[in-house]
Amino acid sequence: MDIVFQRDKYSEWNEFISMQKLNLWAYTREFQCQCGLTKVKDLSFAVIENDQVLAICPLYVTCHEKINQFSDDSGYLRSPLASFILSEKKRGKVYDYIFTTIDTLAKDYNIAKAMFMFDPQPNYKYYNLFLKYNYINTSLLTQVIDLSKTAAELRKNLRKSFKSLINKGLKNYNYYIMTKDNADYDIHEQYRKTHIKAAGRETRPKETFDQQFDQLLAKQATLIGVLWNNNFVQFNYFNHFNGYVYYASAADDPDFSEGYEVPIGHAIIQYAINYFKEYNYNYFELGWQYYGNQLFDYPSEKEKMISYFKRGFGGSTYPLYRGIKYYDKSLLKLDLIKNANMYCEQFDESFNAEG
Numbered sequence: 001m002d003i004v005f006q007r008d009k010y011s012e013w014n015e016f017i018s019m020q021k022l023n024l025w026a027y028t029r030e031f032q033c034q035c036g037l038t039k040v041k042d043l044s045f046a047v048i049e050n051d052q053v054l055a056i057c058p059l060y061v062t063c064h065e066k067i068n069q070f071s072d073d074s075g076y077l078r079s080p081l082a083s084f085i086l087s088e089k090k091r092g093k094v095y096d097y098i099f100t101t102i103d104t105l106a107k108d109y110n111i112a113k114a115m116f117m118f119d120p121q122p123n124y125k126y127y128n129l130f131l132k133y134n135y136i137n138t139s140l141l142t143q144v145i146d147l148s149k150t151a152a153e154l155r156k157n158l159r160k161s162f163k164s165l166i167n168k169g170l171k172n173y174n175y176y177i178m179t180k181d182n183a184d185y186d187i188h189e190q191y192r193k194t195h196i197k198a199a200g201r202e203t204r205p206k207e208t209f210d211q212q213f214d215q216l217l218a219k220q221a222t223l224i225g226v227l228w229n230n231n232f233v234q235f236n237y238f239n240h241f242n243g244y245v246y247y248a249s250a251a252d253d254p255d256f257s258e259g260y261e262v263p264i265g266h267a268i269i270q271y272a273i274n275y276f277k278e279y280n281y282n283y284f285e286l287g288w289q290y291y292g293n294q295l296f297d298y299p300s301e302k303e304k305m306i307s308y309f310k311r312g313f314g315g316s317t318y319p320l321y322r323g324i325k326y327y328d329k330s331l332l333k334l335d336l337i338k339n340a341n342m343y344c345e346q347f348d349e350s351f352n353a354e355g
Contacts, residue, residue: 025241055082076117112328120318130323145315157314169267178223191235195251243282286310
């Protein structure tokens, strides 16, 4: 086996991903360009044997608080990925080779820690392989809907209170779908500006939104907008690849009030579920689930409320495997002490609230 560094040359990556026929939307060239936007150095590589790509490993050196680490802009990097076509024994050898290479590169580039994750694979038995390579388990959960179920089955799994709200929303609002076939940059810019308005600030660079538009042009994303009196009042953005859909982003106009008594969010998600089912997608991932604090994860009350809202659409809960490996012992101690103190403080607040 040999390592071939990509250096932004991803000509074979999407072809490799397509062959896997699984949930791998976040490994595409277009998405990787977005998540590695602020990288210090791109060390992404492919594992080659006899001119065959056995695996890909997106790998970015990022710098956070003057500390070099392997991660993406927001934290955990979706990496690595060995071919599912290989036998389990061969895949194991490939992963051994990859993680040995990662450890070597960590020494070469003074890496303090590495943060990796692996998206759920509903039709494939898998496990947290990071534990095998001495990573700390920081896994979460996510919610996935099987779109092969009948419309009646999907509706049956809705939270009871959602049904009338969805019906009212579908009746009161109009919906706009943007795909590659009708891509409109000006409308996509309205999505960006709505995102800024909803957050009250610019949470990420304009370049990331432009790269989302590139994903749409590559048939890897769909933008759905809600219209009231011919004005957009909400946008939802969805990534998709290999028949798998990921609910990536939502932005609503905080000034919208005329139809506020009829919620927007319930209906647009159900509209999207119906749309992707009609076009024969296999799975629809609603998003990560936050039930409470973990040692390496502290969701806000808003995040917990959003995840509860998403569970109302039904589906099944799947593991979202993640792991952190420290190469710097002093940083490990600092992070453990910081997180332990935070966990204890949050525990005290929660205990007092319950009491």
